[in-house]
Amino acid sequence: MASLPEFDPADAAAGRGLIERLTTDAAALQRDLLTQIITRNAHTGYLRRFLGGLPPGASADDLREAFKKSVPVSGYEDVKPYVDRVAAGEPSDIVCSERITHLLRSSGTSGGQQKLLPSTEEEIDRKAFFQAVQALVINMHLHADKDKCGKGMYLMFAFPGDRTLSGLPVQCTSPIEAILCPDSKQSMYCQLLCGLVQRRDVDRVGGTFANSFVRGINFLECNWKEMCDNIRSGHLSDWITHEPLRVAITERYLQVPDPALADEIVLECARKPWDGIVRRLWPGARYIRTVVTGSMSQYIPILESYGGGTPFVSPLYACTECAPGVNLKPLDPPSCVSYALLPNIAYFEFAEITHADEEKVQRTNGFDDNLVEIKLVDLVDVKIGRRYELIVTTFAGLYRYRVGDIFTVSGFYNATPLFHFSGRHDVLLSIDYEKISEEDLLKAISQADALHLRPLGYMLGGSTAYADISVLPGHYILFWELVSSASRNHMASDIDRTAMENCCSTVEECFDEMYHKSRHRGSIRPLEIRVLKHGAFDALMDFFISRGTSASQYKTPTAIRSVEALMVLEERVAGRFFSQQNPSCPLYESRGIDATGLVRT
Template sequence: MLPLYDPNDWEAGMKLLEDLTTNAYKVQQQVLEEILTQNVHTEYLRSFLSGHSDKKPFKERVPVVYYEDVKPYIERIANGEPSEIISAQPITELLTSSGTSGGQPKLMPSTAEDLDRKTFFYNLLVPVMNKYVDGLDQGKGMYLLFIKPEIITPSGLMARPVLTSYYKSKNFRNRPLNRFNIYTSPDEAILCPDSKQSMYCQLLCGLVQRDQVLRVGAVFASAFLRAIKFLEDYWRELCSNIRTGRVSDWITEPSCKKAVSLIVSKPNSDLADLIEYECGSKSWEGIIKKLWPRTKYIEVIVTGSMAQYIPTLEFYSGGLPLVSTMYASSECYLGINLKPLSKPSDVSYTLLPNMAYFEFIPVEKNHEESEEIQCSSVSDENCTQETRKARMETVDLVDVKLGHYYELVVTTFTGLYRYRVGDILMVTGFHNNAPQFRFVHRRNVVLSIDTDKTNEEDLLNAVTQAQRLLEPLGFLLTEYTSYADTSSIPGHYVLYWELKMKGNNDLPELDQNKMEQCCSIMEDSLDFVYRRCRKKDKSIGPLEIRVVMPGTFDALMDFCVSQGSSVNQYKTPRCIKSEEAIKILDERVIGRFFSKKIPFWEPFRM
């Protein structure tokens, strides 16, 4: 299912994309046939299909599942049982999810062929960007990429984040040097196991090669902003290294230091003076364009929960476009943004039909499942046959409808069958016969006190409405998270905000009335059920905003990484449940504010 083509032949790449999207139905049927034919005799599929590999019995008998349903099979492989439990191809490693939205990281099976599929996917990004941005072959990309140390399972298989797997693979290290694969960071800096040394060295290399940088970025917007914060803390030392042509002594990882020293090999006082001048300015507004003047865009994921970083990115960017090129997960790589220069709010991804077999569970606009399904797993003894059948009534890729919401279900080449990824998507259009989707939010990332259910999108909308009150005062909301405080009766929503002034790093002077108004605006922006619970039922107390000192969310990230999250894949959790994480936030609170008025509510009318 992986067509061969020259990744440097951009016309061939675009033609391939056109063929895949035009023949989406045919490709999807071929994908399912290949997966079933290859894996029908695995223990997992045999228990449902009894050797049949047709689509009809697959849809009728194989259940749509959550991670908890397949976890026992994956853990058996991690503990040394053969791959044939779920995959006819050998499982070569286990990929860990970011583990920041639902607890501990999940383990996803992967095969050697899967690396080739990811490489194919990355290569298709090249012709798309070539179509919209000229001259990218005249320089380099400053991408801040990181790895995480592997965990060795009892079977000897590595368990590691998907990007760590890719960066450490021969596919990445032996990549063809086309315009997308020439980075300012040497591989040794990307592969440095010490994230602080890696960050420092990658920024140092990016500054030394500033005149060659045509694009900058990281995987997620949060990681890129963390790099800017790191630059704020270390620019003086970085300038000293550039001035002397010598890397700091605390950079001790041998291969990294050697590779970086070859780049920072000559003293450059003029460059050090220029960087000192820009970084020493009172305001860092537009700092990216000032430090890397040839940059054409910033490549970071700014969809979903990353959307809240857009104002801060725009402040630092100097007007550069924010580009989200791809949609991927630990389960499999999924889709490409075929209009990469579109506004972040308009970003849609076209799912590539040869990446996996895609199905979709229709959900209502409020993102609840259309069917009143009570069973949460295939092992639920209370599940009736009728209920199981209802749960399997999914929609195929080419049959989704414009404007409708769906939860993504994937069947992969690596041993996941009808697996609920947990992403809620909305159909925004079609490219040829392949639908395009806007990422809405992760399923079940919610705040709830009573009958209210606030999802990630609704929370972001409320925060966005409230922060507008502070923008005229020169405040930037750099990070936020939340939790449902049920320690008192009634319980209430708590929002943690980290604020900074646009022109400097001084602690903002918080106006009591303004902050209380922010609390009220948030409540007015939340949904009907929340406002009913606040006003009529009185089952929810006033919303609270706790402003935390600068650097608090860096400490939160450090904690999450210490618990197993990946630096490279880290996303600030929008809802916190860990008592230790809440303690980290509460220890750094510098102001607490509550809504002083009851939000508007009236009985629902048709």
């Protein structure tokens, strides 16, 4: 096994030295790691097809050169047959020299397809190291005084262990029985209840992703009165029937009635609007820890409202394939968050996304099979300001594997680049010749929100999109759940029609020139926004969980691809609004061409 450095995440001085070494020696660490991966796995069934002609005793330089020359870039369809064979009982060495001990299931909410990916005990150790580095950075910036650390109220739905894999104790407000409870409603209720009971001890709050934390606050808004009754009486609601959870809450958190605490909470929750509710309920909370980059950025306005000035900490970038990215400046505002990929976790390469590549994507809905011909660059060779797709090689059997995530290089820390996570490469909307990336869509929604919703006192409580071609020409549909920032009431169809139509037009204006041309030609119909009833995105999450998605991994999909998921939202539509004008298109307008593509007379 490739050794990983040992350190104490609570030792800030030693930790700084570790981070300096990792980021300074990035090139050497990457070369050594790739050499180790090739040496150990060249005989596997997968790599032998490409490296079978390596001479015995080949040098490290020869190994790396042969790998880069002969091993093609791969996608999930290349890996899946090998994973299926291992799952069926074949030896692990068809893909990996180490024994594959478990398969990791991706959420399927980013790219529209759940994937099973191989993992080993060694990969667990690497993720433990990653978690320890992440804890180190948080401790350096936010928990320098360990004696003043309180408890964290994190909404979690997967077993984290009673210690982190680095050996650090986990001190949370929720009992493990609440995190493990298979009923998400009972779990959410009891986690929030425990957070209220211990409100004076909480110094940080959060959830894995921004949408899960927003969902938790919305759930609290609907159930705080019942929770206060539980605290006042010292009796847990009878509908909490999961026995281990019920025992844990009643024996450890509701031993005696506490009317004074219940009155404190009622005083805060009864105040409208709920601006600053996080700070008011947990006055000791110094930050909200949750991922707010990529598709989660759409939740920043509503989180800012709930937080009342509480800073965000977006601590990490992780994917099912590996856990490589740490935010070295955790207190940076969301718009500035960047991640350093740890150079001893996996071997990283990058395919630059150029204008020519984007035109190719428009034609093929993704890179073609000859992506290997596109020049890949190593971690330390990326350029500031350029956009790249991440390619990883791991010890667990992924070789030059396309993760599908897009990064923009924002700078360097020593010799290690810092990346801003832009979104997914394969989450695209396309009907005609246009291509709308996740990043483009989120920027457009943010613009419409800022210009037309927030001035009227509304906020987005959830958003997803769908390219509808059931009737030709097709059109884009945005599904929005809206919240009144004044009353925190979830809106249905009573929002101003003109404002919603202006939202439609603003989103279209933000899309690319190809979209504008397609609208003017009439090959795409006007964009539509469908406003949803309260709870629609909760129902969407429940749908994905029922299909095998882990609640802790769930992210609201930026674009819907499943017909069944689409029906979950369709059943909850309360209002429909359409763009009332064509987006600007200087080329057509200068030639006097109207929306049908005909020359005006």
